[in-house]
Amino acid sequence: MATQAASPFDATRHAEGWIAAYRAAAPAGDMLAAADPAPWQAMLEELATVASDLDHARERVRRHAADIGTGFRFIGEADERPWPVSPVPLLIPATEWAGIAAGAIQRAELIERVVADLYGSARLVSGGVLPAALIAGSPQFLRPMAGLTPPGGFHLHFIAFDLARGPSGEWRVLADHLRAPAGAGYALENRLAVGRTLGGLQAKLNIQRHAPFFAAFRAGIAALCRRSEPRIGLLTPGRYNPTYPEQAHLARYLGLLLVEGADLAALEGKLYVRTIAGLKRVDALWCRPDPRLLDPLALDSRSQIGVPGLIDAYEAGSVVLANAPGAGVVEARAFAAFMPALAQAVLGEPLKLPNIxxxxxxxxxxxxxxxxxxxxxxxxxxxxxxxxxxxxxxxxxxxxxxxxxxxxxxxxxxxxxxxxxxxEVRLSTMPAVVGDDLVPRPFTLRVFVARGADGGWTVMPGGFGRIGEAPETSAAAIGEGLWSADVCVHGADPVAPVSLLAAPDSLHVRRNPGTLPSRVADNFFWLGRYLERGEALLGAIRVLMGHSIDADGAAVLPPATVARLVGMIAGAGAAPYPDMLSRAALTGFARTAMEDPATFSVRAINRHARSIGEASRDRLSADMVRLLEAPFPSQRGLMERAGSLQRRYAAIAGLYAEHMVRNDSWRFHDLGRRIERAIAIARALRLFGLAGAGSDDLSTLLDLADSQISYRQRYPSGLARIAVVDLVALDPNNPRALAFQLDRIRQRLFQLPVLGDDEMAEPQQAQATALQAALSIATAADLDADALGDIERRLAALSDAIARRYFLQGAEPLRAVGLTLA
The missing domain is CATH 3.30.1490 (Dna Ligase; domain 1)
Known part of the structure; x- marks a missing residue:
């Protein structure tokens, strides 16, 4: 039942009651208790209009965060957790924020100059401002970077500072983050989730927007590249990194190419991404792996996620790295002891934001x-x-x-x-929702600073708030049981609506979807194969259950048909062949084939598909990711669980068929599905459609090919082997037929890019054409065991040919014949 929105009078009354109760319990220096209550009143009134109580408000904002696809993972965990966002944002007046921003910009400029000196003339060490042991003893000081001049002359492009606000209102720096600052994407997602919950707050409080900051950062990197339309990538350590969901969201939001080290290749002082159309130039990388792992040739030789030769390309000035490897030396806690002296020595002024x-x-x-x-x-x-x-x-x-x-x-x-x-740092507090109460909790604030197109620094207005779970006011860090908060900078001046969307007439319209890395094509291909494989296996299990276990006597299949059906399931690795074909044994066999995580069961296949979905979330819709990540059904009955899975497969197929743009990603996904379905149909024909097949075999074949209705409409008089085989194997209008799959496979392959310009078919195209031609002239009587077995083998060979041509093949030569360099 929908909750009725509160009237303005009720909303005001609720907000006043929440504030009065909160102020009575808040300690000195609390963000609400010590501030002008009017903005907090407006925010809580907005909250009261959309939720019946505070607990309801928390559920609403968490649901919005889930819809956006926000998640995170603790190190060592396989599954992501829901993102813990609070419905109550942290409100900071623009006047107070101006001081924070000025201090952050000053600190960013100071650190830039310090890093430049440490990897350049080292005058701060030779002059006695910094002890040599502070630098030489740090594992983040990367000696191979000494003397290298970064492209554009800047070492730092994106920095984060953790700030603490004391009970008396002063802000101080807890930590500097220079290597791979996390949280900006979560700040953006918090704003989206809270904005969807409190839609009217933006106009009421004139909240400053995040989009100009991200636009400036993207423009700042692009300005340092040597091409007018540079290709910029976000280099991720991979989907098991705790902040991978944030990285995927940022790549999608900023229009960056999400790449892993294996996607990239350095060649003759330039950096390339391996794509389905050959090697394509990469002009800049926003790096999220540990900098020591970026290049196994120049840095840590044990790195499995880096790019050999990347530092050579960086030294040549052909690729911008944000941030420069080695900048993390200043992150060390020991460095904080010297920051006041560095500010005087380098800038000639004291720190505007002192550290602890x-x-x-x-x-x-x-x-x-x-x-x-x-x-x-x-x-x-x-x-x-x-x-x-x-x-x-x-x-x-x-x-x-x-x-x-x-x-x-x-x-x-x-x-x-x-x-x-x-x-020891004591933190001021802010309102947080615990149960159905508004209570004070300690918080820290991560502020983000980025370099714009003019080389100057800009600050994200608001940043990322982290709320401690316990009422003690010690420094908090994101962890189990803690919450994050949107941080809103508000003021008297109206804020212009700004987004990263370009002006209507500023872009050249194009229908080319852009670069498709080989790894992404591989993922989509195998996502299609796994989904189709899981659906086919589930269909075979349902046929077995429906006709041999839970059905009445009139529908029971004969032992020979059951044995072939069981053999097909066992041959797929889903379950070991049972000792007997009794009802109890078949029930156990079906349960194993559907649910056993140790076999290649439906559950295991779904796990593989989910894994691929997690690695491709920057290119999949939130609905698709949600379906892939849905838990395995838990209904009591085996048939009920099977039915739930079948409906999920149908929903995924619907999204793939009706919601995915027909670009190369979709083509590889469709190729995977068609090849897997063609192999399954050829195998089913060989088991149930050969000469001598009885009516039960033919009916099972129609069930496995999902063609019962089509056959009954076409041949109401009964089952005949030639008619069944023709419908399942040769009918080009039947979307479940073998001929239909081969036709679509050939179409997709000829829609993909080729390396040469001689208009000759590439090997995978020639193989698909030959296979389709052979089937197109066949008759139902021709399809014996040898012919069907040959089709299966040729489909497997075609899959291998597709992989050789389009997917990453380990250490294959970078300069293949006809390789495109652009």
Whole structure:
């Protein structure tokens, strides 16, 4: 039942009640309690108009986040989790935000100059501003990058800072993120989810938009490339990375090519992406892997996700990397101890956004201070990896007692440079929904800074808020049980509606969908094969269950037909052949074939399809991803679960047939489906359609080919083998027939790009043409076991030919005959 929206009077009354109850419990410095209540009143009134209570509001915003496709994964987990977004955004006045933005820009410029010096003249070290051990001891200082001038002269393009607001209202920097700053995509998705929930808030509070920031970042990278229409990629570590959903969303939003290391190849000082049309130039990469893994030749030779020769292309100036490898040296906690002095030395002014007080134990005085004040400080690793005396990572000193304290002090004496002491941070609070109550919770704010087309810095207005689960006001980090929040910068001035959509007359209209990497084509091809394979296996199981297990006596198949049906399922690897064909044995066999994760069951096939869907979410609709990721049915009866799966397959097929644009991605998906269906039909014909087949065999063949209705309409007098075989094998108008599949396979292959310009058919095209021609002149009587077996073998060979031509083949030569370089 739909919830009735509250009247303006009721919304005001609810908002006033929430604010009054909240203020009574909020600590000093709370974002709502210490601020002008009018904006919070307007926001909560908007919330009250769309939800009956706070718990309902939380469910609404979570549902919107799920519709967008937002998710995340903890390291080591196979499945994604729902994104934890709060329905109550963090509101920051534009006047307060101006100070944050100015401090973030100053810090970004300072870090850019420091990184340039460390990999250039190193005057900060030679001049004594920075100790050499601070640089040489960091695992993020990449010596091969020393002396390299980045394209355009900039090392940094996208930076994030974690900020904490103290109870008295001051903002300070908790951490700098330079290597692969995460969260910008989640900030964007939070804005989308909360915006769909609180649709009227934008106009009421004049909330600043995110789109200009992302547009400036994209334009900033493009401005440094050597071509007017550069090809820019987002380099991802892969779908198992915890923030892969965010990376896919950002690539889709910014119009970037989502690529993995295996998609790329460096050749003669340039970078290329392997596509179905050959190698295509890549002009810039937004890098999300650990920089040490980017190039196994220049950096970590053990890297399996990098691109050999990438750093050579970077040094040649032909590819922009955002950010430059090695910039992460400044991320170290130890660096925070030197930031105030660096600001004076480099910029000639104090930090506008000071970081939390930090003492690096590499200095004798600082180490003595940390040991004396151990119970008042947080002890943390200086450079990232946890040292021997601090195996659990950053920990309040007061919590380290007994043998653990003795071990810490002993290791600090041996390797003091591995440790820092930092002041314990107390955070101010903001409203969060817990149950049906509005309660204060501590928060941190991640602010994003990007370089624009003019080389200057711009700040995302709002950033990404993280809310602690417990009421204690210690620094929070995203983790189990924590929430994220949209961060809204509001003011008195109206905000122009800006998006990343181009002006109506600024783009040249085209119908070419753009570059299709070979890996993506491979994924779509096998997504089609797995979905078709799962549906065919489920169909065989349903035929077995419907005619041999749960049906009445009149529909029971004879043992010979059942044996062939069981043999077909067992031959697919779905379940071991049963010892007998009793009802109980067949029921167990069917259950194994449908659900056993250890076999190639329907469940296992679906898991493979889901895995491919996760890796292709930047190119699939949210509805398709949701269907692929849906849990396996849990109804009590086997037939009910099978029916639920069949409806899911039908929904996926409907999306593929009616909602996917007919581009090359769709063509590879359709190729996979057609090849898999053709193999299944040829196998079914060989088992149930040969000379001597009885009526039960022929009826089973029609069931497996989903052609019962078509046959009954065409031949009401009864079953005849030649008629059944003609319909299932040779009828070009039957979408389940073998001939139909071969015709579509040939069409798709001739719609794909070719490497040569001699108008000669490529091997995979020639094979498809020959196979279709052979079947087109066949008759039902010609299709014996040998002919059908030969068709199966030729289909498998055609699949291999498609893979050789279009998909990644490991270390295949980069310069194949006719290879396109563009």
């Amino acid at each position: 007080a930090t003492w690096w134990c590499g200095g004798a005085r600082e180490r003595d201070h940390v040991e004396r004040e151990l119970d008042r400080l947080t002890i943390a690793p200086a450079f990232g990896p946890a040292p021997l005396g601090l195996p659990q990572g950053a920990t309040p000193g007061a919590a380290i007692t007994g043998e653990a304290r003795a071990a810490l002090l002993a290791d600090m004496a041996r390797r003091p440079q591995d440790y820092v002491g930092q002041e």
